[in-house]
Amino acid sequence: MAAATGVIVELQRNSPNWATIVEEIVKLERKIFPKHESLARSFDEELRKKNSGLLYYREQHMDGEEVAGYVMYSWPSSLYASITKLAVKDTCRKQGYGEALLTAAIQKCRTRNVQRITLHVDPSRTPAVNLYKKFGFKVDNLIQGYYSSDRNAYRMYLDFDAS
Numbered sequence: 001m002a003a004a005t006g007v008i009v010e011l012q013r014n015s016p017n018w019a020t021i022v023e024e025i026v027k028l029e030r031k032i033f034p035k036h037e038s039l040a041r042s043f044d045e046e047l048r049k050k051n052s053g054l055l056y057y058r059e060q061h062m063d064g065e066e067v068a069g070y071v072m073y074s075w076p077s078s079l080y081a082s083i084t085k086l087a088v089k090d091t092c093r094k095q096g097y098g099e100a101l102l103t104a105a106i107q108k109c110r111t112r113n114v115q116r117i118t119l120h121v122d123p124s125r126t127p128a129v130n131l132y133k134k135f136g137f138k139v140d141n142l143i144q145g146y147y148s149s150d151r152n153a154y155r156m157y158l159d160f161d162a163s
């Protein structure tokens with residue numbers, strides 16, 4: 001696996017580039033996910049919720065910068081956190097970005113002292129399922145019709161030892 005270049009940045013609510021970044025992510029979201037799986041229409045709203053965060057991978061080019069991938073997470077309670085979205089631009093895949101983003105999101109969730117991280121993923125998304133398994137996530141359950149009538153989801157979880 002080639003080492004990824006660029007930096008992971010946390011999108012800050014009061015950041016002056018908030019709108020530009022959200023717009024870029026919404027565009028990617030539309031390209032990557034089918035409508036029923038996409039947060040494109042509600043991204044801004046999701047992000048303004050308390051207890052949620054977004055990290056993105058900023059890739060520097062000669063002529064500017066681009067968002068190469070992003071991960072969204074939330075911690076609805078003190079018991080667990082969730083990875084609510086993870087995606088890497090198709091031209092940037094297989095270079096370690098997904099792994100780097102997931103590592104950073106897990107670190108963020110861990111600062112909330114939760115014992116468990118959960119997520120949902122379509123079982124047919126093999127790259128994502130493999131990536132989560134590589135990090136130790138286990139399949140908890142198959143939820144029929146989670147995304148749409150004919151698309152199911154694995155619920156996966158990663159537990160941390162109490163310390």
Ligand SMILES: CC(C)(COP(=O)(O)OP(=O)(O)OC[C@H]1O[C@@H](n2cnc3c(N)ncnc32)[C@H](O)[C@@H]1OP(=O)(O)O)[C@@H](O)C(=O)NCCC(=O)NCCS
Pocket residue numbers: 001032084085086087088089092093094095096097098099100121122125126127128130131134
């Ligand atoms: C899943 C996704 C984020 C992975 O991003 P990526 O930057 O290409 O992943 P990485 O290069 O960091 O790969 C890390 C691991 O993921 C798995 N993986 C990635 N691409 C894979 C592929 N094409 N086939 C099988 N496994 C794959 C492997 O376990 C890999 O580890 P390895 O390199 O040691 O084999 C990316 O494929 C994607 O955006 N997919 C579409 C959106 C999606 O399905 N999101 C998850 C649901 S919310």
